[in-house]
Amino acid sequence: MRTIADGLRDEGPVEGPVEGPVEGPVEGPVEGLREAVRSLLEQRFGGVSAEWSTRILQADAARLDRWMRRVLSATSIDEALAD
Numbered sequence: 001m002r003t004i005a006d007g008l009r010d011e012g013p014v015e016g017p018v019e020g021p022v023e024g025p026v027e028g029p030v031e032g033l034r035e036a037v038r039s040l041l042e043q044r045f046g047g048v049s050a051e052w053s054t055r056i057l058q059a060d061a062a063r064l065d066r067w068m069r070r071v072l073s074a075t076s077i078d079e080a081l082a083d
Contacts (some may be wrong), residue, residue, distance in 0.1 A: 003065045033064035040071045041080065052077060 034056050041048050048056070059067070067081050074080035 003062065007017075014081060030061050030064065033061055033068065034059070037064050037067050038072065040068060041077055044071055044074075045077050048077070052081060 037056055038053070041052070052070075053063055056064070056067075063083075070082075071080040
């Protein structure tokens, strides 16, 4: 089974001209996964502690992908972000 992280690695560099205005910050794929995990945790459990925020910032794409999938069935943040 391919993960989101696999797809991100396969995409490679973006080439060609960029058309139109670019608005807001440009984020890499891993940052997008971090935001998705953080958002899902906040929606499901009501908030994310400073300790968990730090772990999310330090996680690689594969771990973030696991956490994002696990948060859907977890009963706590500890269960969702277990290594």
